[in-house]
Amino acid sequence: MTESDERLELFATPRDWLRYAIGRFRAEGLAFGHGATTALDEAVYLILEGLGLPIDTLDPFLDARLLHSERRRLETLIEARVTTRKPAAYLVNRAYIQGVPFYVDERVIVPRSFIGELLVTALSEDNALTGDPGEVLRVLDLCAGGGSLAILAARVFPNAAIDAVDLSGDALAVAKRNVEEHKLVERVRLLQGDLFRPVAGERYDLILTNPPYVDAKALAAFPPEYSAEPRLAHAGGDDGLDVVRRILADAPDHLTPAGVLICEIGRGRDLVLRDYPGLPFVWLDTEESTGEVFLLRASDFAVRKHRPKRSV
DSSP, X not given: OOHHHHHHHHOOSHHHHHHHHHHHHHHHTOOOOSSOOSHHHHHHHHHHHHHTOOTTOOGGGTTXXXXXXXXXXXXXXXXXXXXXXXXXXXXXXXXXXXXXXXXXXXXXXXXOOHHHHHHHTTTSSSBTTTBOGGGOOEEEEESOTTSHHHHHHHHXXXXXXXXXXXXXXXXXXXXXXHHHHTTOTTTEEEEESSTTGGGTTOOEEEEEEOOOOBOHHHHHTOOHHHHTSOGGGTBOOSSSOHHHHHHHHHGGGGEEEEEEEEEEOTTOHHHHHHHOTTSOOEEOOBTTBSSSEEEEEGGGGGGGTTSOOOOO
């Protein structure tokens, strides 16, 4: 009997496979951060998705006796996570933001933007940031990837037409699948091109963007899990802010008079504050982030005071 056969015989319940997966993941030194931050969370995610169970409920099933085919499925997923070092979401072709499911594969970054949480919580009701959700009529998702933020925006802003722009045709193919699965084809328009070029002359009540913002040094040190994602979705230039600067330069021309820009920048806050001393950034924190997402209003860009301060 092989070692695999012994596992399939002995590991009869999800609890058994959970222990095994956690041990394997820790022993192999896997990196996390694609929806799960620990070996435990990653193992739970793979088991629930692998068995087709509700993504937020494991306890009632921990001691259920699994079919042989279910045990084989879990073994395959756990071994694939260890040997390929791909994020778990790629292995099951599924990722979640605030409980909302999205199809994902290697053509797109695994969706995990902090803006997703903000959409579902802070922006989903009448608020001082974006006003009444029903009065938001046009939304732009810039650097849309697989379309998760565009889809969440369509759910939060019921009267809004959404444009989703990305440079990658592969990413937009994934976004098309997600838009169709969420039955939003009539409300979400997918456009391929470089930042604002596909929407020249258009203005929006809300621009959402999670652009590439990883600096060159950090990009070179990526573990395999992050290197498995499209490089284009991460690479932000030497200091990580090349794309962010371009967005800040052109956003005023694409906001309505009361429009709002919300942008995720990772750990670039100090650089942004240094380079744009004239902009009154509002920082939007989430449960897992502080100072990684900013908000600016159209009026904040008055008299082009957003021009970057020259670095010496």
